[in-house]
Amino acid sequence: MGIYDTLNEQQKRAVLHTEGPLLVLAGAGSGKTRVLTHRIAYLIEEKGVNPWNILAITFTNKAAGEMRERVDKLVEFGAESVWVSTFHSMCVRILRRHIGLLGYDTNFTIYDTDDQKTLMKDVCKLLKIDTKVYKERALMAAVSHAKEELLTPQEFRRRAEGDFGRQKIGEVYEEYEKQLRANNALDFDDLLVKTVQLFQTQKEVLEYYQDRFRYIMVDEYQDTNTVQFELVRLLASKYRNLCVVGDDDQSIYKFRGANIKNILDFEQVFEDARTIKLEQNYRSTGHILNAANAVIRHNVGRKDKTLWTDNGEGEKLAFRQFDTGYDEAEYIVNDIKKNVAHGERTYQDHAILYRTNAQSRMFEEKFVTENIPYKIVGGINFYGRREIKDLLCYLKTVDNGQDDLAVRRIVNVPKRGIGLTSINRVQEYAAKREIGFYDALKAVELIPDIGRGASKLESFVALIEHFKTDAKDMSVSKLMEEIIEETGYVESLKAEGDEEAEARIENIDELISKIVAYEETCEEMDEPVTLSGFLAEVALVADIDSMDESKDYVVLMTLHSAKGLEFPHVYLVGLEDGIFPSYMTITSEDPGDLEEERRLCYVGITRARKNLTLTCARRRMIRGETQYNRMSRFVNEVPVELVSTGVKVEKLVEAPVKNVYKQAKQAFQTKLYAAQKPAKQFGTPLGGKLAYEAGDRVLHGKFGEGTVKAIVEGGRDYEVTVDFDERGIKKMFASFAKLQKI
Numbered sequence: 186m187g188i189y190d191t192l193n194e195q196q197k198r199a200v201l202h203t204e205g206p207l208l209v210l211a212g213a214g215s216g217k218t219r220v221l222t223h224r225i226a227y228l229i230e231e232k233g234v235n236p237w238n239i240l241a242i243t244f245t246n247k248a249a250g251e252m253r254e255r256v257d258k259l260v261e262f263g264a265e266s267v268w269v270s271t272f273h274s275m276c277v278r279i280l281r282r283h284i285g286l287l288g289y290d291t292n293f294t295i296y297d298t299d300d301q302k303t304l305m306k307d308v309c310k311l312l313k314i315d316t317k318v319y320k321e322r323a324l325m326a327a328v329s330h331a332k333e334e335l336l337t338p339q340e341f342r343r344r345a346e347g348d349f350g351r352q353k354i355g356e357v358y359e360e361y362e363k364q365l366r367a368n369n370a371l372d373f374d375d376l377l378v379k380t381v382q383l384f385q386t387q388k389e390v391l392e393y394y395q396d397r398f399r400y401i402m403v404d405e406y407q408d409t410n411t412v413q414f415e416l417v418r419l420l421a422s423k424y425r426n427l428c429v430v431g432d433d434d435q436s437i438y439k440f441r442g443a444n445i446k447n448i449l450d451f452e453q454v455f456e457d458a459r460t461i462k463l464e465q466n467y468r469s470t471g472h473i474l475n476a477a478n479a480v481i482r483h484n485v486g487r488k489d490k491t492l493w494t495d496n497g498e499g500e501k502l503a504f505r506q507f508d509t510g511y512d513e514a515e516y517i518v519n520d521i522k523k524n525v526a527h528g529e530r531t532y533q534d535h536a537i538l539y540r541t542n543a544q545s546r547m548f549e550e551k552f553v554t555e556n557i558p559y560k561i562v563g564g565i566n567f568y569g570r571r572e573i574k575d576l577l578c579y580l581k582t583v584d585n586g587q588d589d590l591a592v593r594r595i596v597n598v599p600k601r602g603i604g605l606t607s608i609n610r611v612q613e614y615a616a617k618r619e620i621g622f623y624d625a626l627k628a629v630e631l632i633p634d635i636g637r638g639a640s641k642l643e644s645f646v647a648l649i650e651h652f653k654t655d656a657k658d659m660s661v662s663k664l665m666e667e668i669i670e671e672t673g674y675v676e677s678l679k680a681e682g683d684e685e686a687e688a689r690i691e692n693i694d695e696l697i698s699k700i701v702a703y704e705e706t707c708e709e710m711d712e713p714v715t716l717s718g719f720l721a722e723v724a725l726v727a728d729i730d731s732m733d734e735s736k737d738y739v740v741l742m743t744l745h746s747a748k749g750l751e752f753p754h755v756y757l758v759g760l761e762d763g764i765f766p767s768y769m770t771i772t773s774e775d776p777g778d779l780e781e782e783r784r785l786c787y788v789g790i791t792r793a794r795k796n797l798t799l800t801c802a803r804r805r806m807i808r809g810e811t812q813y814n815r816m817s818r819f820v821n822e823v824p825v826e827l828v829s830t831g832v833k834v835e836k837l838v839e840a841p842v843k844n845v846y847k848q849a850k851q852a853f854q855t856k857l858y859a860a861q862k863p864a865k866q867f868g869t870p871l872g873g874k875l876a877y878e879a880g881d882r883v884l885h886g887k888f889g890e891g892t893v894k895a896i897v898e899g900g901r902d903y904e905v906t907v908d909f910d911e912r913g914i915k916k917m918f919a920s921f922a923k924l925q926k927i
């Protein structure tokens with residue numbers, strides 16, 4: 186039996202222990218996730234378990250995807266019937282079927298953080314809450330925390346008796362819930378809470394899923410919170426075949442309610458649970474592992490365990506301290522360039538990990554000027570961008586007119602002369618009649634004092650209704666293109682004279698690529714393509730999912746997002762007291778906070794397989810001010826003999842520019858532009874005359890002087906290729922490029 190031979194003794198024991206509760210508690214890179222995938226294979230192939238009866242829960246969609254891939258490789262038949270899922274997507278799937286039993290519509294909307302914030306603002310306004318005293322963000326966190334702890338608004342208020350501040354929060358929580366429900370919407374926490382409620386109140390549903398999921402596995406168990414634990418407990422309580430794997434040293438989500446007690450109490454909750462420890466690390470070199478062990482040993486509240494490896498010592502860790510954050514970024518980008526130029530590594534072998542998203546900017550700028558492909562995971566989240574949100578709100582409105590926030594966002598976007606006064610009148614009317622915003626719009630003739638605004642609102646409704654009709658027999662991508670076309674969205678971007686219009690249009694194109702990809706996956710999986718399905722998927726894409734392994738680029742992300750992943754070369758940056766560990770944790774009265782920060786450092790170090798570079802800067806600009814920071818205490822905790830601190834940077838060799846991604850995108854764009862009806866042109870109308878031609882010297886605002894190489898008709902506009910003296914060859918649309926003949 187080939188595949189099980191690659192497991193060590195303890196791993197094998199964990200794989201073979203299939204009946205009854207099992208806890209695998211082990212350090213980073215010891216093969217916990219690998220045990221889970223092999224266990225799934227073993228259950229199916231050796232124990233004859235129906236794949237349909239297996240549920241594997243992971244933390245991120247990315248991890249779920251990887252696990253799915255590994256299982257597909259190991260299992261010959263039936264792998265696709267195994268549910269490999271995150272908590273959230275599992276809950277969405279269940280709720281889409283059964284939430285009717287809780288009085289919701291099955292096409293409920295999922296609110297992301299931005300939507301939640303807008304809603305919270307509304308709630309505060311309605312309750313006349315002073316948002317200087319009660320900040321929206323803090324209120325959102327309080328509500329979220331209550332949900333993680335499975336506290337209803339009523340229970341929350343009961344517990345808050347006698348505490349004026351908490352009472353106020355309780356009121357907010359109650360109203361917030363009311364509004365969500367009125368909009369037929371759930372926030373992220375609700376996905377879990379409602380599923381637990383469903384299981385608690387609907388015995389048959391619970392039993393159905395208990396029978397369905399006879400074998401349950403949970404990865405990254407140390408980061409489950411109360412509601413997640415409850416969900417797993419309910420599902421597993423009938424057959425008790427539950428295997429959880431985790432590492433108490435990697436618990437990094439306390440701020441999100443993760444409860445380390447879930448790991449420590451596992452043996453109590455599930456009596457007769459077996460515990461298996463894994464001690465051999467297969468991921469990293471000896472030096473990297475020793476550094477990780479040395480750092481984590483400074484935490485007091487932990488079960489001691491030491492990992493070993495027979496991978497050999499490997500190279501020493503590199504440590505570099507720079508004058509500024511800029512120098513730090515420059516060094517790292519050049520280092521990566523050098524590694525790639527030497528043919529030792531590809532771009533995707535490198536990951537830059539930082540404490541907070543804001544730290545990405547400096548690196549981004551450097552990557553852009555060096556023309557190195559990179560990807561930010563999280564941070565400037567694609568789906569957080571204005572144009573993407575606008576278009577998604579159109580889709581949401583077409584799908585489910587009950588989402589007031591979505592409708593309000595687009596009612597005058599692009600501008601169609603609908604004023605705030607009209608919108609407020611509609612809003613008031615809706616509130617008074619206790620109906621949705623869109624329903625009020627549909628009855629606009631009944632709204633008093635609406636006056637001249639009425640006809641514009643009516644045509645907005647007509648437009649949406651027209652899309653709704655079309656949506657019935659149109660693919661999602663076609664629908665999206667139609668919406669873009671008929672609302673004149675792109676044209677309006679252009680007309681705004683927004684400097685970023687070109688980037689925004691690229692984003693829109695990217696959204697369409699995303700929709701097409703969704704449709705293709707559905708086809709492959711033989712699942713129906715639906716607008717609700719697409720929106721649910723989008724709502725679920727944790728930031729981490731913007732990472733796509735098939736493309737070659739450097740990955741930048743926060744330490745939190747890096748959990749469970751591995752890279753040949755990792756850069757841990759911004760290692761300064763005040764940044765990492767953060768200022769908050771240094772000054773906190775609770776020493777537990779610093780320990781959590783140290784666990785985060787342990788997670789970071791253990792992502793590296795072969796090379797680990799630690800960097801910091803003496804001074805850096807933060808929120809416009811220069812800060813002088815000491816080297817992080819975590820660096821000091823790494824034994825000095827494991828570290829090399831060479832100061833000289835080798836001479837750089839130019840890396841070959843390999844930009845497959847851009848090329849693919851350009852090809853797509855050309856296709857998309859060509860597909861659009863020429864009647865809706867914007868930009869330099871084709872057939873119009875440009876002031877220059879191929880061979881001419883031209884000047885560009887940003888790229889300087891260059892020579893025009895080619896001019897091609899690109900559907901809506903001329904596509905001009907220019908060889909810039911300083912910046913090389915670039916393709917651009919004539920109307921955006923604003924080239925001047927010189």
Ligand SMILES: Nc1ncnc2c1ncn2[C@@H]1O[C@H](COP(=O)(O)OP(=O)(O)OP(=O)(O)O)[C@@H](O)[C@H]1O
Nearest residue numbers: 191192193212213214215216217218219467468749
């Ligand atoms: N017995 C083994 N033989 C060879 N390689 C192994 C073995 N066990 C694990 N590995 C490899 O070691 C690496 C780490 O494994 P895995 O990701 O499963 O560890 P983990 O314990 O889940 O780590 P983390 O705590 O970071 O999530 C992977 O590349 C995996 O393929």
Ligand SMILES: [Mg+2]
Nearest residue numbers: 217218404749
């Ligand atoms: Mg893992």
